[in-house]
Structure formats: C-alpha cells, structure tokens
Amino acid sequence: MADEVVMKCIGFAAGHECPALGQYLKSYDPDGDALTGLSVWTWDVNEAIHFADAGAAFACWNQVRKSDPVRLYDGKPNKPLTAMSITVEKFLPRTMPLCIVCGKLASELEEYTQVAKEEGIEVADYVAREEGTFNSSNGHFACTDCYLFKLGSPVGGSRRRWIAP
Numbered sequence: 001m002a003d004e005v006v007m008k009c010i011g012f013a014a015g016h017e018c019p020a021l022g023q024y025l026k027s028y029d030p031d032g033d034a035l036t037g038l039s040v041w042t043w044d045v046n047e048a049i050h051f052a053d054a055g056a057a058f059a060c061w062n063q064v065r066k067s068d069p070v071r072l073y074d075g076k077p078n079k080p081l082t083a084m085s086i087t088v089e090k091f092l093p094r095t096m097p098l099c100i101v102c103g104k105l106a107s108e109l110e111e112y113t114q115v116a117k118e119e120g121i122e123v124a125d126y127v128a129r130e131e132g133t134f135n136s137s138n139g140h141f142a143c144t145d146c147y148l149f150k151l152g153s154p155v156g157g158s159r160r161r162w163i164a165p
C-alpha cells in the first residue's frame, strides 16, 4: 500500500499531440474495442490504477493484444499502450479540489487563491463553499474558464445546478 505507483502519460511515442498528455491511466483493456479506445486517462490521481510497483505498471503497459497479437507492418508484438510514452510516479493522494477539464488544482487558479487569501481561509474550503460545480464526494469541479468556454455552461437536470462528475 505504502509504495503504490501510478502511470502517467508523457505523450505519444511518435511525437504527435497526445490528448492524454499529463493524465493518469484509469483503465486499460488491451483486448477491448479498438473503436471506443482501449485506455482511459484521468487528471485525477485518486482515480488512477494503483500498481504495486513500477514493474507491475510496466507489465500493464507492455501487454499484447491477444485478439490481434502481431503488428502487420513489422511483424512485432502488438502492444497498443506502448504507442504512448509513460512515466511511473509514486501515488500521493490528492486532497486539493481539481478542475477535471484543465487538470489544474484549485491552488493553481487565481480566481480561488485570491479570494481565499483575502478572506483568510483555505483554498479548498473556499471552493467547497462557493464553487457551484464542486462535487464533495470526489473533490472535482470545473473552473470558470472551463465551465463557460470548454463545457458551454451546462445545467443539471430539473434546473438544478451542474456538478462535476
């Protein structure tokens, strides 16, 4: 438990832009549906797969797709996740609220740190009290920029406010 590690994506091995860059592996099925994607990545380290050690993480990364074990173009083993470069980090639980859209912690966002400082309270407490999208069960929220411009100001069901999943 003490030495659990998580896998972080550091980009596509081939170098082109990777949507999972900087995120943690949440699930991976090398034999899943290639159309919907075999891996799921998350900004939230608390939701990441916790591996016993780096060896276990690399063994996961190195898995061969059993239903399609050989790459046609070069005859080498087909290991889908190795399309991404990864690094392994020690798991440190996150306690600061997290914007699940941009991956920033509340402590990195001026809109929260400024006011919390002025009020003399903790940033996490300020977000829990004032941020309408805050989900108290997992510490997720959407910062103002992400809520307005990336999500398009969603509303919850029955005119209730929208809460980050």
Ligand SMILES: [Zn+2]
Residues within 6 Å of the ligand: 099, 100, 101, 102, 103, 104, 142, 143, 144, 145, 146, 147
């Ligand atoms: Zn954000």
